Amino acid sequence: MKAGKVYLVGAGPGDAGLITLKGLEALAQADVVVYDRLVNPSLLNHCKQGVQLIYVGKLPDRHILSQEEINSLLVELATSGRVVVRLKGGDPFVFGRGGEEALALKKAGLPLEIVPGITSAIAVPAYAGIPVTHRGLSSTFTVITGHEGEGKINTAIDWDRLAKDPGTLVFLMGVENLPLIVRNLVERGQAVATPAAVVSWGTRPEQQVVLGTLADIVDKTAAAKLSAPAVIIIGQVVGLREQLRWYENLPFFGKRFLVTRARGQAADLSRRLQALGGEVLEYPAIAIEPPLDWGPLEQALNELASFDWIFFTSVNGVEFFFKKLQDRGLDVRAIPLKVQLGAIGPATRQSLEQRGLKVTYVPAEYRAEALALGLGERLRPGQKVLLPRADLARPWLAEYLVQRGLTVTPVTVYRTVASSAAAGSVIESLEQGKLHVLTFTSPSTVNNFFALLKGRDLARLLRGVTIACIGPVTAAAVCDYGLTADVVASEYTIPGLVQALKDYYQRRERDE
């Protein structure tokens, strides 16, 4: 068996753009990625298909795997001949226990490569507008662990030296121990007027900064309810933030956008949103695939004349239905005139009309309840309805029609196949209120997205979430799911969409 290899890679402090090129290359090659809690999950989108993702994240008060178990896991994975990326927040050797992992791999005789990362000790202050050194203010910076060891702060720290240090002090893992850190310094003679800052979730949309001095930073941090992860910066350089603050001033600071995974223009959209300070969560382009079994549709096509209605519930449904007809050497003329066509919304209707078909019924409203009411007036008890749909279609429509006394033949005309790992992170972000804007650049991005959420309570999940569409057709596709677009670009291009979002947030800020 060929020997595996482990890349110990620094993922940077959070902003996905702050990983190195070499780190990205390693991710693209990996067979397995073992990653931590503070790693931005969108970095995992750079992995190849079929990669195995192993989360070994530590939670503040609960370790999922012990360090020894992680070390053995890495050894085991690499011994089985695979290319392993051990992806760690910031830099792997700055309080990351990367050294221990590297030693375990060396001891096992496994090839190892180390890809340094941008540490939060420098980048988080930088995103708060605080340079760790500055001519005339600070000629050194010291990075210190603020982590509690058995009830008291690590005794390996020379507090006397730190208290006298005229340079910048940067504490990681210290927010819970902030009162103790401040006391240790002040008791040893550090001036209480020394400026101090606490920055939590630096480089991310949740970034929060508390400014003060050693006299009041503890109270201010508690009042602001800042929590880990946070970096504490103590020293004169903190005063520069007032002039150098930049990240929070970007128009999309604080917003996390959902964008369909890079396909042509979507990559452009991600770049533009990030350039304006937004964070982007890319969700997987769902593959739309033919059904596993064409049998039910074939049979329905043989009996088309027996139906009163064909009711299409998506553009994809229309496309697969007609593709099958075409495969059989048929075209729209195979649909008998007596069969009426229904479409769930304007995008679906348009797709039928583009094929020269007359659509007799499109519900006026696209909310589920209203739709059902409208349907009841048109589709009469005793009628037969062919319902071409996706394999995982929402069942309420078929159920409603059956309740109304119609005979419904649902047939699967396509399947939606998504990477469940990525879908999981989208759903989790929505549930935790960490996704603020959904962007849609075509009806198919809308359909792909809602395929991910199939069977979930959309109203609850999307409460407070802004929906932004590139134009009215896409907005209409959103309506098909009973929702309304908050932002619709007036120029139907990616720059037009970004501009519409900028205007939207500017207006909101003015109104607040």
Ligand code: SAH
């Ligand atoms: N190897 C990492 C540090 C790991 S220790 C690095 O080089 O950055 C974890 C600590 O890093 C956290 O407790 C916090 O102090 C800091 N940290 C990491 N990411 C952070 C972020 N986005 N914002 C604020 N602090 C962060």
